[in-house]
Amino acid sequence: MKALTPEERARHKQLSEKLLAARKETVETEKGYEFQYGPDDVTLAELAQWVVAESKCCPFFDFHIDLENGGKLVCLRLTGEEGIKAFIRAEFSIH
Template sequence: MSIPFACDLTAIPPGERAAHHEATRQLVAAATIIRESGEGFAFELAADEYETVTRFVAKERLCCPFLTFVVTARANQPQVELRITGPAGAKEFIRAELHLPPG
């Protein structure tokens, strides 16, 4: 079964959208490293940003079901990693959605 490459902007309730936009802004601002890969991006953040990452993923996966989110948090490590990937064309979508500079 194929998942369409389209966002469902109604998946996040109107009263929660502002908080989601703020979590998105915080995620990008807090990233200490942003790595581009063939399928998307990896963000490294301080471990204390874990809640920001999980808040972002919890909402973003509702409106963008074609994206894959992988959060890696290891014990005794000072960072958490978020990888966002998707089908062909998703990388440019991610770049635009998160307001990342051109590669």
């Protein structure tokens, strides 16, 4: 992942692990997947930081961050062109 500095890569790995572990729900959408989190588990700032780094190495993703249900649900949607769902399933351990 040459798009990130070693420091950015380390922080991105840390955030990726946190996002995978904190995921409360995974919802398949028409063009990708939505990952849902509790606001006490993942902050909007952490999601934004993850998106900035991820977009450097995976510019083919479309990223959507939503705060829903009166702030009780934080959502990250990853979408893209045809074939993106298989890539997301593999990269984000969706079975």
